Amino acid sequence: MEHSNAALARQFEQAADILEILGENPFRVRAYRNAARVINDQPQPITDRVREGFDPADLPGIGADLADKIREFTTTGHIAWIDDLRTQIPAGLLELLRLPGVGPKKVRALWQELGITDLDGLRAAAEAQKIQALPGFGKKTEQNILKALSSDFLQERRFLRPVGKQAVAPFLELLAAMDTVDRFEIAGSYRRGRETVGDIDVIITARETDAPAIMDALVAHPSVQDVLVHGPGKTSVVTELDIQIDFRVVAPESWGAALLYFTGSKAHNIVLRDRARNRGWKLNEFGLFDGKQCIASKTEAEIYDAFGLETPPPELRENRGEFEAAEQHNLPRLICIEDYRGNLHAHSTWSDGKQTLHDIITAARDEFHYSYWAATDHSKSLTVANGLDEDRVLQQIDEIAKLRETVPGIEILTGIECDILEDGTLDLPDEILSRLDVVIIAIHSKFNLSRKAQTERMLRAMDNPWITFVAHPTGRLLTRREGYAIDIERVIRHAAERGCFLELNASPWRLDLNDIYCREAAAAGVPITINTDAHHSRDLNNLEHGIAQARRGWLRADQVINTLPVPQLRDAIRRTKLA
């Protein structure tokens, strides 16, 4: 379900769009966009906190005026001033703004000069060749508008990380094969580990004279469906999968500055560039300059050093407190993939997995060097997944006893992914659950309960004495469906009080808990367990995405259960049992 923070942020984003069309001060517009970003970054619903007396002006980028508007939104669900704003332009103009190549200035001109108020009007005007006559417009602009209108520009699409990775792979191969290319790397949101990516950004270094040929080669690649911009320093293409890829080429000595720039985030870049100005310097994608003198450019670390800052890992570069921590040289030592020792949530052919327990555990041991494995197939009410009833759980416990002999060298734990029923009771009786090492609980049905009912269902399930952790706590599927309505704050607090873990599910569709909630949970003292939820050993490769999300949540190894060696892991699990 959409978070109330998202609804509030959308108000401010829309206000920014309208103000921009009206020709307002761009810095005022930016203030609204900035506020929207800060609001979206908050783990707790701001309206809830305001009701408890919190002053929104304590948030960065929110002052007296926006704080008043937030308080109004809290009590009435509306912001009258923004409602008024909406009446000042035709509603259809906001859709025009989403056309690629069409910004606030063009929208304003189309509206003021030609009386265009919506997409149909725009199409008609373009087809009647009225647009090319406008000052600042021309034949080319008119053609570009028609082309944009025929694309599916309306919903901004984001992609799963593996989809983006796959789309860019052939271009990376091409770059690797070119001897004029010095270095290249994926930058942007992918490098920052974001759960979805809007496009893929690739930074390249090469001699200036070689840049045009490199861009020509990229554009000529057979999987290029469309070329959006094509210059020697910056080129953008659209692939056959309709995924945009942005390339930047700079000179080899600018590697660090360019990687830093292209990694972002935009908000992070702006803060760093502002710090440069405050010292009388200038930062851009070519280097850090004092007048004409280049102070630093070769590596990212060299540039952060010049500011007296520890280098923040890309996952932290969201302007969510990394500058304050980097100033103190107090950035967290983030978990990395090498810290990870074993799995606590995966499936086998006992339920809906694609490999036998024997095969997937053997692969985990031999190919992924895991120290432990919990067998956690589905429980009986998930009939489509061939969930286990009481008898089959007992049979599986027997099989695992045998597997401990036939697959030595990896600690095998018994377990279940037990469905939470509508009333918050569990799908299997305590007599069964009490015999298992790992009891995962999860919601796989009745997604439509009210927020209150869903939360109470979850809390009740967590009160069962045998449970170990809650799997994919919000239930969202990225790019497919929102999570069920639930008060995650209460779930986190309850986990802290009760003493159980919360999962960061590493499936690329889930990555649930997300970065912000992971940080919140860890701060509340709740251990996080990261699991691929593998149905086949190849799914274990998804761990990298889960680790990326964990790092974005500022998690250290000591906050993640799966970094524990077997004895400490068993201790930690034992402490979750309340009986």
Next chain:
DNA sequence: GCCGTTTTCGGCCCGACTGTTTTCAGTCG
């Protein structure tokens, strides 16, 4: 609209590419 041990007013990141334009505005990253 926000923000501040140089400021409570006057700043607010910086640059590439395109298409329109005889020098640059608009859009995007």
